[in-house]
Amino acid sequence: MRRAVANRLTPYMFMAPAVVIMVIALLYPLGYMVWGSFRDWDPSQTIGEAEFVGLKNYVTLWHDPNFRESLGVTLSFAFFVVTFEMFIGVGLALLLDRNIRGMSVLRTLFILPMMIAPVVVGLMWRYMYHPTVGTFNRVFEAIGLPKVDWLGTNALMSVIIADIWQWTPFIFILSLAALQSLPRSALEAARIDGATGWQQIIHIKLPLMMPVLIVTGLLRLIDAFKVLEVILVMTEGGPGLSTEILALRISRTATEFRELGVAAAMSNYLLILLLFFTVSMFAFTRWQEMRANRLRTAVEEDE
Amino acid sequence: MPTIHLENLIKRYGDVEVLHGIELEMADNEFTVLVGPSGCGKSTTLRMIAGLEDVTEGEIYIGGKPVSRLEPKDRDLAMVFQDYALYPHMNVARNMSFALRLQKRPQAEIDQKVKAVAATLGLTDYLARKPGELSGGQRQRVAMGRALTRDAGTFLFDEPLSNLDAKLRGQMRAELALMSQRVQKNMIYVTHDQIEAMTLADRIVVMHGGYIQQQGTPEELFKRPVNKFVAGFLGMPPMNFLDGEIVERNAGVFVSGDGFDLRLGDEKAAVAKAHSNKEVILGVRPSDLVFDADASEQESLTLDVMVSEYVGAQSVLLCRCGPAKVMVEVNSETPVALGQRLTFAVNPNGMHLFDRQDEVAI
Numbered sequence: 165m166r167r168a169v170a171n172r173l174t175p176y177m178f179m180a181p182a183v184v185i186m187v188i189a190l191l192y193p194l195g196y197m198v199w200g201s202f203r204d205w206d207p208s209q210t211i212g213e214a215e216f217v218g219l220k221n222y223v224t225l226w227h228d229p230n231f232r233e234s235l236g237v238t239l240s241f242a243f244f245v246v247t248f249e250m251f252i253g254v255g256l257a258l259l260l261d262r263n264i265r266g267m268s269v270l271r272t273l274f275i276l277p278m279m280i281a282p283v284v285v286g287l288m289w290r291y292m293y294h295p296t297v298g299t300f301n302r303v304f305e306a307i308g309l310p311k312v313d314w315l316g317t318n319a320l321m322s323v324i325i326a327d328i329w330q331w332t333p334f335i336f337i338l339s340l341a342a343l344q345s346l347p348r349s350a351l352e353a354a355r356i357d358g359a360t361g362w363q364q365i366i367h368i369k370l371p372l373m374m375p376v377l378i379v380t381g382l383l384r385l386i387d388a389f390k391v392l393e394v395i396l397v398m399t400e401g402g403p404g405l406s407t408e409i410l411a412l413r414i415s416r417t418a419t420e421f422r423e424l425g426v427a428a429a430m431s432n433y434l435l436i437l438l439l440f441f442t443v444s445m446f447a448f449t450r451w452q453e454m455r456a457n458r459l460r461t462a463v464e465e466d467e
Numbered sequence: 468m469p470t471i472h473l474e475n476l477i478k479r480y481g482d483v484e485v486l487h488g489i490e491l492e493m494a495d496n497e498f499t500v501l502v503g504p505s506g507c508g509k510s511t512t513l514r515m516i517a518g519l520e521d522v523t524e525g526e527i528y529i530g531g532k533p534v535s536r537l538e539p540k541d542r543d544l545a546m547v548f549q550d551y552a553l554y555p556h557m558n559v560a561r562n563m564s565f566a567l568r569l570q571k572r573p574q575a576e577i578d579q580k581v582k583a584v585a586a587t588l589g590l591t592d593y594l595a596r597k598p599g600e601l602s603g604g605q606r607q608r609v610a611m612g613r614a615l616t617r618d619a620g621t622f623l624f625d626e627p628l629s630n631l632d633a634k635l636r637g638q639m640r641a642e643l644a645l646m647s648q649r650v651q652k653n654m655i656y657v658t659h660d661q662i663e664a665m666t667l668a669d670r671i672v673v674m675h676g677g678y679i680q681q682q683g684t685p686e687e688l689f690k691r692p693v694n695k696f697v698a699g700f701l702g703m704p705p706m707n708f709l710d711g712e713i714v715e716r717n718a719g720v721f722v723s724g725d726g727f728d729l730r731l732g733d734e735k736a737a738v739a740k741a742h743s744n745k746e747v748i749l750g751v752r753p754s755d756l757v758f759d760a761d762a763s764e765q766e767s768l769t770l771d772v773m774v775s776e777y778v779g780a781q782s783v784l785l786c787r788c789g790p791a792k793v794m795v796e797v798n799s800e801t802p803v804a805l806g807q808r809l810t811f812a813v814n815p816n817g818m819h820l821f822d823r824q825d826e827v828a829i
Contacts, residue, residue, distance in 0.1 A: 349552035352519050357566035357617070358540035367565070371556045459599040 201428035221429035242388035253335025286397025342376035469530025477524035502664040503674035545614035553598040695826035726789030732815030753796040755817025762812035
């Protein structure tokens with residue numbers, strides 16, 4: 165009897181250490197954040213001393229035009245960044261999916277930006293965007309074009325460009341891998357069926373790459389909502405609130421405005437948003453697996 | 468339909484030449500089978516005709532027009548691939564109509580064509596399914612359906628049956644034969660399976676090492692192989708080869724070796740006379756040996772039975788003749804015991820002689 169119970173508990177005992185670590189490292193801070201978001205909490209207080217205010221922080225934020233502005237900046241940043249990166253990344257992959265001499269060197273060069281630390285990327289671009297001594301404006305001046313106020317009036321566009329430069333390679337390598345694993349014979353069949361290069365891309369290559377592209381896009385979207393360092397280094401959110409994405413606002417609310425409760429509530433809003441994308445990504449992969457299973461059973465029934 | 472002509476076709480990959488001047492003329496509506504062991508260049512030849520491989524030297528003419536610089540789509544051909552090469556994201560109907568849709572044909576015409584072809588191939592119930600939801604045989608049919616819907620002048624097949632299991636392969640082979648009679652197009656078919664070649668072809672082209680060894684009707688190749696390779700490649704079980712020597716005596720011309728001394732038939736003798744005392748290889752098909760205890764020594768082989776493989780109505784005996792092994796096809800009713808020494812009469816028209824140096828038929 166005792167033996168049977170012990171046997172039944174064995175798997176749980178094996179899992180216990182992992183569960184403990186997960187609880188400490190993941191659930192505890194998360195719970196702490198949710199708990200803190202219900203309080204009017206100054207960094208000088210312990211969480212116990214802080215006054216419980218219920219949903220007040222969430223309601224205040226919802227009506228706070230600055231928060232809305234910041235959310236809007238985050239959404240448009242994520243939207244433009246992911247859209248352009250997808251187009252350029254997939255486009256480059258389609259262009260470079262061929263055997264040319266030196267292609268492997270070229271591919272390595274292409275993915276270099278991804279390997280540079282975000283702070284360095286931010287500094288690099290800040291210098292290049294500098295209004296008078298920056299690379300861009302000096303080149304523009306040299307060829308007789310008007311100077312651009314990169315990090316001033318066009319700040320959001322500038323940070324978007326920097327992010328595109330850094331993260332397009334991510335989409336590029338994943339798309340290239342997807343392209344190279346496409347069935348060669350299906351593409352040959354399409355050539356014989358009379359498809360031109362464009363028609364092959366539209367009717368065969370892109371539809372077959374789609375599952376990879378969807379997951380890649382979602383991954384990038386989740387990442388784009390969390391971007392912090394590059395923008396922090398380049399603009400610190402300015403001018404005004406024009407480039408103050410949510411992550412940056414959260415960090416400033418906590419450190420400059422000393423409102424830990426509000427910062428926690430903001431983090432939770434962001435978390436809900438990201439959870440939505442993550443769940444939809446899992447739902448998508450799950451749906452694909454189920455579809456593959458259904459197909460397999462259908463075939464087996466036939467045979 | 469346009470006739471196809473290959474003129475001195477050469478293919479090189481870097482410094483390696485894999486096809487050495489293929490010269491081939493196919494008649495109108497002919498079912499041509501390129502057959503040979505793997506690496507013989509048959510698939511490369513087909514892919515060059517299709518336009519999927521560049522032509523290094525030489526020219527391909529379709530209907531008298533040089534096409535080797537044309538894109539595959541401009542050559543008026545359809546192709547069935549070994550792995551079917553269906554478009555996995557399209558259902559059967561869309562797979563079959565892809566080419567027509569690219570040509571922007573009217574929808575009504577496309578629907579009607581797809582329906583007609585699906586009916587002949589028994590695919591009507593599966594038109595809405597995707598390739599992943601089909602069994603191997605059905606996918607194979609869709610691949611053929613896709614080629615048929617195209618209505619192209621020439622059909623190319625690249626080992627279309629080799630991914631199917633043995634039973635299905637036999638069934639699809641019969642369907643292919645039926646289809647080729649019905650549609651009346653040029654067909655070029657690549658296989659390594661000599662049975663497919665023999666059963667389907669109007670003309671067989673045997674390839675080996677990047678050269679055409681011999682071409683002709685299945686019967687020509689089976690009865691009069693030009694060299695030892697062709698003789699050994701076609702026919703199942705394969706031809707037996709025995710080392711011997713041509714000897715001229717008063718009684719006639721003999722081919723003589725370790726364990727046998729056979730008199731050649733008159734026709735063969737007249738040719739062999741010129742090669743007296745030459746070292747040769749004697750080739751005899753298993754089906755040209757007939758169990759006959761009373762046959763005289765100069766027209767029979769005496770063999771020691773080692774193994775008997777029962778196949779059904781026929782049995783294949785593996786026997787020993789001197790140092791060589793010889794296979795014999797006999798009726799299963801023939802009373803044979805292992806270890807027995809038996810006499811088999813040799814069909815005088817079934818004796819093939821090959822020069823032992825260059826293996827060319829004498």
